[in-house]
Amino acid sequence: MGELKDLIKVIPDCTRMSTKQDDLLHHGKDKSSYHPVLTPDIVVFPITTEEVKGVVVFASEKGIPVTPFGLGTSVEGQVIPILGGISMDLSLMNKILEIRPNDFFVKVQPGVTRNQLNQALKPYNLFFPVDPALDATLGGMVATNASGTTAVRYGAMKDQILGLEVVLASGEVIRTGGAFLKSSAGYNLTGLFTGSEGTLGVITEIILKVYALPEFTATLTAGFESLEAASRAVAGMMQNGLAIGCVEIVDERTINAINQYKKMDLPEIPQLFIELVGKEYTVMNDLDVVKKELELQGCVHIEYASDKEQRERLWMARHEAAMAIMAINPGKRLMATDVCVPLSVLPSAIQRTREIMNEYGVAGAIMGHVGDGNFHAVFGVDPMNKDDLRKLQSINGAIVDYALSHEGTCSGEHGIGIGKIPFMHKQHEDLIAIFKSIKKMFDPNNIMNPGKII
Amino acid sequence: MGELKDLIKVIPDCTRMSTKQDDLLHHGKDKSSYHPVLTPDIVVFPITTEEVKGVVVFASEKGIPVTPFGLGTSVEGQVIPILGGISMDLSLMNKILEIRPNDFFVKVQPGVTRNQLNQALKPYNLFFPVDPALDATLGGMVATNASGTTAVRYGAMKDQILGLEVVLASGEVIRTGGAFLKSSAGYNLTGLFTGSEGTLGVITEIILKVYALPEFTATLTAGFESLEAASRAVAGMMQNGLAIGCVEIVDERTINAINQYKKMDLPEIPQLFIELVGKEYTVMNDLDVVKKELELQGCVHIEYASDKEQRERLWMARHEAAMAIMAINPGKRLMATDVCVPLSVLPSAIQRTREIMNEYGVAGAIMGHVGDGNFHAVFGVDPMNKDDLRKLQSINGAIVDYALSHEGTCSGEHGIGIGKIPFMHKQHEDLIAIFKSIKKMFDPNNIMNPGKII
Numbered sequence A, B: 001m002g003e004l005k006d007l008i009k010v011i012p013d014c015t016r017m018s019t020k021q022d023d024l025l026h027h028g029k030d031k032s033s034y035h036p037v038l039t040p041d042i043v044v045f046p047i048t049t050e051e052v053k054g055v056v057v058f059a060s061e062k063g064i065p066v067t068p069f070g071l072g073t074s075v076e077g078q079v080i081p082i083l084g085g086i087s088m089d090l091s092l093m094n095k096i097l098e099i100r101p102n103d104f105f106v107k108v109q110p111g112v113t114r115n116q117l118n119q120a121l122k123p124y125n126l127f128f129p130v131d132p133a134l135d136a137t138l139g140g141m142v143a144t145n146a147s148g149t150t151a152v153r154y155g156a157m158k159d160q161i162l163g164l165e166v167v168l169a170s171g172e173v174i175r176t177g178g179a180f181l182k183s184s185a186g187y188n189l190t191g192l193f194t195g196s197e198g199t200l201g202v203i204t205e206i207i208l209k210v211y212a213l214p215e216f217t218a219t220l221t222a223g224f225e226s227l228e229a230a231s232r233a234v235a236g237m238m239q240n241g242l243a244i245g246c247v248e249i250v251d252e253r254t255i256n257a258i259n260q261y262k263k264m265d266l267p268e269i270p271q272l273f274i275e276l277v278g279k280e281y282t283v284m285n286d287l288d289v290v291k292k293e294l295e296l297q298g299c300v301h302i303e304y305a306s307d308k309e310q311r312e313r314l315w316m317a318r319h320e321a322a323m324a325i326m327a328i329n330p331g332k333r334l335m336a337t338d339v340c341v342p343l344s345v346l347p348s349a350i351q352r353t354r355e356i357m358n359e360y361g362v363a364g365a366i367m368g369h370v371g372d373g374n375f376h377a378v379f380g381v382d383p384m385n386k387d388d389l390r391k392l393q394s395i396n397g398a399i400v401d402y403a404l405s406h407e408g409t410c411s412g413e414h415g416i417g418i419g420k421i422p423f424m425h426k427q428h429e430d431l432i433a434i435f436k437s438i439k440k441m442f443d444p445n446n447i448m449n450p451g452k453i454i
């Protein structure tokens, strides 16, 4: 601890260094149920790349772990400082450095949140699409390769990042990619840092693609008699090159939770939440095609949100689905599976997920970004209840096993952290040695977020 | 040489091993003007991953270089075996292993060409969009991170690849990614191999996204008084979230070459070739918007290709533009610059390119995928004429310098090979040590396409 005081030499402002119990506790957990709290020894709040570099060099010299921290919303234990040390909170590096409307890119510091960015983009009629339902820092979203409701149209984080500035464990500051829309100039390091969860370096600047706000949006919900029927309808809809913006699935348990949490009265049957986006004439025409397709697929209830207020209400409902589940599980923490499978596997994977939960006698809610084949079973769990935890781990394992044996991945978007390490080992057995070599290459003394991913 | 005969143990078919002069010559060059011919000692044509592995293990043990070869259409000297050794021609590994129309992916061997794939996809009403104007193997396209006319809508190769099978220099066979549309499960090796130009391993299987064929396509050409005016019009068009499929620029020299080569009578003024794709109602509506925008931007001549035949004729003209330049430069070889800049820089970068060519008194043609800010100055060059070569290198260097000092990249799509190495060093000085470490990690004995990229 004593030596940590010397950090004042690199962060020359004692209000941006903290060993207060509250701060340590806050930086000792994310939103998951893993290792409830393992506090760092100190939290630092750098505001420049130079300061980040100073902290990393300091830590490197002394062999102290550094765990980058965005908003702490990750769900696989990514920010838990399992070996203590320094939690580096990047939320004060929240400057939007450049908005280039005609070039369709922005330069931001890593602590800028997606909501903050979208607020700033509005006057330009632009937006940043990646949407993990809640607010999060763009640095955290790069580091987990986040995606969410809009990936079906715009792709995941990895598809948005043009360039990065990264402080390596050595203290070296590098710049990958750049402000150009494409490049074939050497190995793709931008892609390598994306999804690296703070284990290869600290991201201090991000160049991101931005997009014209769709002129027109149509939102509808489509109810089905079974969740499997709803998931079967997805593939049908994805066929036609329609102006699909989002296709989300929510089961009756989720709807029930939303109704309680948000005082709504949505029909408590499995539903698809669908958005069409584009020019008004395109959307209105495609809307008819989608409605017909949904009826063909046995949809029993369609609700079209014709005005903005109704649309936002419906969409907010979907956005807060996970929060709603937490609200009806007071005092519990979140546990979510995150498999992603080919669309043709989706109905059977969802069915199998239901069966597994039934076999274990555990009621989880199912929701997800099914346009990409990605869905979650979501549970509230008391992290002190080892039996419950073990049971949910088994359920998670069984769902992942089904996905892996049907061409799926154990993580569509949440990342690996500590929670998914065993599953990633199963999935990419042949790559683990390479992952380790890459880690060793960038971080020979294992100070960058040790114990995560590998 | 003697020991190369032992390759018969791993390629048990003497018709698939060659030391014939013709074969050696063919595999000693690409389409560029670099190092005219440096023949390999032997060419092998594996047909299975096992055989690829056998060859790589053989080469590894004996320290013999292995240079993968697709169709040899690259333009930066990528396939030239600068240290001799084995040229590994993958064109016989040309099986389409799986087409999954409902999952929007295909699995192919690396020797499958994009035309072959598109032929096979047609009955499913699907297509693979990446289009480097001419035919090429998908393995070569992955290895160079190719793009082309459609990147403005669908992205580059890196945006299409879901998974890879790769034979490493050690002989180990690994699988990155998978058949899922997204994943956050460990470091992104798929991205790392994409664009690695055969220097990190041999790609033996590829899982690629495919897309619904657009229902409707509209093609138009728009003539301008100057090339700068044409390039300025691009940014205007990209603003509106229109159904843009391609935006290509061709200057009057290129049109002149096309008219000669294809016996056409296109107006010999700078032009944009534009495609709109999507549902008919979308395209027809957007067409009006685009036309108005083009007029606003000072377009002096618009030609709309209303029928299929006319459309294909126009588009074929653009596709064969580089070939046309070569045809009017008989006996010469291709030299093309390949910078990519932000859209707002495009007009000045194109203007500066013209000025540079004028300063050197060399007439090159300008064409490119300007919707992404990527364009080429194309020259015919006699590789035996050292003065000409030097002059063109200086021109290339000056154009790259302009791009690098205006947020651009030295290679938008052609890759590094041997030709762009010095430029890449300028651009990514801070990354070269990392590139070298990555190369060393995957290929400690430097047998995989040595001398390329680094």
Ligand SMILES: Cc1cc2nc3c(=O)[nH]c(=O)nc-3n(C[C@H](O)[C@H](O)[C@H](O)COP(=O)(O)OP(=O)(O)OC[C@H]3O[C@@H](n4cnc5c(N)ncnc54)[C@H](O)[C@@H]3O)c2cc1C
Residues within 6 Å of the ligand: A030, A031, A067, A068, A069, A070, A071, A072, A073, A074, A075, A078, A079, A090, A110, A131, A132, A133, A134, A135, A136, A137, A138, A139, A140, A141, A142, A143, A144, A145, A146, A147, A148, A149, A197, A198, A199, A201, A202, A203, A204, A322, A323, A334, A413, A414, A449, A452
């Ligand atoms: C209710 C709920 C719903 C969610 N839904 C989604 C969803 O739909 N899609 C989705 O993808 N995720 C989802 N998540 C997970 C989470 O929101 C994302 O992973 C998000 O990207 C985390 O951002 P953050 O700013 O909170 O990062 P943190 O949680 O603070 O950090 C995440 C990881 O990134 C690293 N990191 C943070 N900043 C940096 C930096 N500057 N440099 C290097 N490493 C850094 C950290 O060390 C850590 O490993 C959900 C979470 C919750 C609680």
Ligand SMILES: Cc1cc2nc3c(=O)[nH]c(=O)nc-3n(C[C@H](O)[C@H](O)[C@H](O)COP(=O)(O)OP(=O)(O)OC[C@H]3O[C@@H](n4cnc5c(N)ncnc54)[C@H](O)[C@@H]3O)c2cc1C
Residues within 6 Å of the ligand: B030, B031, B067, B068, B069, B070, B071, B072, B073, B074, B075, B078, B079, B090, B110, B131, B132, B133, B134, B135, B136, B137, B138, B139, B140, B141, B142, B143, B144, B145, B146, B147, B148, B149, B197, B198, B199, B201, B202, B203, B204, B322, B323, B334, B413, B414, B449, B452
């Ligand atoms: C007239 C003309 C126009 C062009 N236009 C474009 C364009 O618009 N966009 C564009 O991107 N490119 C363009 N190119 C360049 C070229 O077509 C592309 O680079 C293409 O991707 C090369 O494919 P190929 O099969 O010919 O590969 P090759 O030239 O045979 O090989 C290219 C590189 O890939 C490696 N490689 C090949 N197969 C494998 C494998 N299975 N595993 C590992 N490494 C492998 C080789 O070692 C080499 O380094 C053009 C070229 C010409 C001549």
